[in-house]
Amino acid sequence: MATYTRSIELDAPPAAVWAWHLRPGALARLTPPFESSEVLGSGGVTDGARVTVRAEVMPWVDSIWTMEHYDVRPPEQFRDRMLRGPFDRWEHLHTFAALGPGRTRATDEITWELPLGALGALGDGIVRARIDRMFRYRHVTLAADLAEQARAEGRRLRVAVTGASGLLGRQLVPFLTTGGHQITPLVRGTPAAGEVRWDPKRPWDASALDGYDAVIHLAGESIAGGRWTAERKARIRSSRVEGTSSLVTALATLPHPPRTLISASAMGIYGDRGDELLSESSTTGSDFLAEVARGWEDATELLGKRGTRLVHLRFGVMLSPAGGALARMLPPMLAGAGGRLGSGKQWMSWLALDDAIYLVHRALLDDRYRGAINAVTPSPATNSDFTETLGGVVRRPTLFPVPEFALKLLFGEMAIGTILASQRLAPTRLQELGFEWKYPTLEGALRHLLGKA
Numbered sequence: 001m002a003t004y005t006r007s008i009e010l011d012a013p014p015a016a017v018w019a020w021h022l023r024p025g026a027l028a029r030l031t032p033p034f035e036s037s038e039v040l041g042s043g044g045v046t047d048g049a050r051v052t053v054r055a056e057v058m059p060w061v062d063s064i065w066t067m068e069h070y071d072v073r074p075p076e077q078f079r080d081r082m083l084r085g086p087f088d089r090w091e092h093l094h095t096f097a098a099l100g101p102g103r104t105r106a107t108d109e110i111t112w113e114l115p116l117g118a119l120g121a122l123g124d125g126i127v128r129a130r131i132d133r134m135f136r137y138r139h140v141t142l143a144a145d146l147a148e149q150a151r152a153e154g155r156r157l158r159v160a161v162t163g164a165s166g167l168l169g170r171q172l173v174p175f176l177t178t179g180g181h182q183i184t185p186l187v188r189g190t191p192a193a194g195e196v197r198w199d200p201k202r203p204w205d206a207s208a209l210d211g212y213d214a215v216i217h218l219a220g221e222s223i224a225g226g227r228w229t230a231e232r233k234a235r236i237r238s239s240r241v242e243g244t245s246s247l248v249t250a251l252a253t254l255p256h257p258p259r260t261l262i263s264a265s266a267m268g269i270y271g272d273r274g275d276e277l278l279s280e281s282s283t284t285g286s287d288f289l290a291e292v293a294r295g296w297e298d299a300t301e302l303l304g305k306r307g308t309r310l311v312h313l314r315f316g317v318m319l320s321p322a323g324g325a326l327a328r329m330l331p332p333m334l335a336g337a338g339g340r341l342g343s344g345k346q347w348m349s350w351l352a353l354d355d356a357i358y359l360v361h362r363a364l365l366d367d368r369y370r371g372a373i374n375a376v377t378p379s380p381a382t383n384s385d386f387t388e389t390l391g392g393v394v395r396r397p398t399l400f401p402v403p404e405f406a407l408k409l410l411f412g413e414m415a416i417g418t419i420l421a422s423q424r425l426a427p428t429r430l431q432e433l434g435f436e437w438k439y440p441t442l443e444g445a446l447r448h449l450l451g452k453a
Contacts, residue, residue: 001089002124004131004357006109008139012146014096014104019076021045022092025174027053029145033139034451036062044356050083054415055084062413067092089113096257106142109137115190119410133451140448141354144438148358149179152365159364160184160196160209162247163218163264166253167323168356172216175357184209188245198250200243211380214364215251219243220296223268223289224325228414237292244299257306262363267313267349267376269293274335275347278315278430280372287394288419297372309370311363316349316376316425319445326449329390332400338391339400342386342407347424349376350438352449374425377440386442393446 020026024044031037034374051067066084070075071077075096079329082090093109110131112124159176163169164185176183185199196208198275200219209215226232241264246265251257270278271285284290297312304310332338351359356375363369381389391398407415427435439445447453 001111001113002128004110004128004135006132006135006139007105008143009099009435010103010104010143010146012104012150013102014075015097017096017104017106017146017215019180020142020149020178021078023176023178023180027051028174029141029171029178030138032451033133033136033320033449034137040064045069047054057449058294061168072178086115088113106139118162135226136453137448137451140436140453141214144354145175145178145433146178146291148361149175151361152181152202155215155365156180156182156183157364158184158211159214159216160212161200161218162186163220164245166218166351166358167318167320168264169181169218170322171320171353172218172357172360175361179361184212186215200239202246202346204246204250206254209251209258210254211256212258212301213284214262215247215258216360216364217244217247218263220264223266224328224414225420225435226308226414227412228288228417237295240292241244241295244296245302248303251308252306253300257303257308260364261300261303262309262311262313263270263297263300265297265314265318265372266293267314267374267423267425268417268421269297269314269345270423270425272416273424274422275355275424278374278425280374281428285449287305287405288413309367311369311373312372313359313363314425315349315356316380316423318353318376319350319449320353321449322353326446328334329387330394331397333390333394333398336396338387338396338398339402340384340387341384341402342404344382344387344401344418346383346422347380348383349425350372350435350442350445351376352445354386354446354448355437355439357436359430362433362435363379366433371429373429374427374428376425377428377437377442377445378427378431379441380424381442389442390446393443393452395452419448 009381027039036055038364040052042051047070049069053065055064057063063086068083069078069079071079077095080092091111095107097105099105100359123380151434159181175181185195187195191197221236258435268289271290300310321327347448407419
């Protein structure tokens, strides 16, 4: 039998930390993006309640874990024991001890036994290293989330979200629910309990959203899923421009439309600009993505005329190994076949996923956030620098560049508009607003996201 223990001191009282763990989304927020896992079901934190998770126990080998909560003593502790899974025994003790006014020591203690004593001390060492990597991430995320959520000062908002199943939405919704906000996903299919159906192509009934504090609009067709055929470009444009128009038209008919609309936009609005440093006041571009992004932002104006505060977050490359550009770059990099793309001189403006979440949260709470905002860090990187930094973090060579002609041959216009485009953004408005990035440097962001701290 082996044991692992790790503690962290939090600037929140035990009751607040306990409440955070009880709310929907807590386990999703604590699951590292570098772990291939999915929460399949959760019954809350009460004696006898169960949690089911699909998790990767080794590359390409998944296992279903069923855990049962017991010895639940609010707000001091609860335990989990494995009923089904890959170990002979697995128990997890969570404790929350008061350190003084408004402070808590949270401790995780894991006890396990490998089946048949697999590999003895060597096997336990491998498990211990993986657990340590996971709980380092969990504790950093818990502390950061609690600190950010304290900014709400007890305010509980009613917020609707489109694109809740996308890369940002999958983590933004759990962050907001653990903060105590009421979140209503807007879905295009048959709605489940707590969801509302919307239609991005035709009129729909938004009456259930009357009086909501905010709507966060993240839905849109992926721009990087393959070559831009005429049909695909039409879908990209329609999903953003017509979809936003459908959403805004429905919301504008409400007796009490939302006070705030936070709508995703993209750095592609500036076009390919070489080394030029681009602020929110810079001119926009003239290519396909710039035209789409302008239409995307303009489609919100009808709701602005009803008095809704409009926020357009012009996101750069959003970093997470769970999806997007970083997820596509990792497999060849880990295989030792990574290298710069094209000349490597093109600028990549980026933002860690957690900073994107905290930015949306600030925009919900602070009325000074309005209009176009470059949602990036102050430290853009060239593709060469990004590639070398990623290679250093994962300890792999970067000796295999992909020539520009090959990218154009494979992806056509999509490569020109995304992979090879150079966009060096300055987060001028965020700096004026005093936004603090949790992960302002590329190496620090990658180490956190990949569990390489």
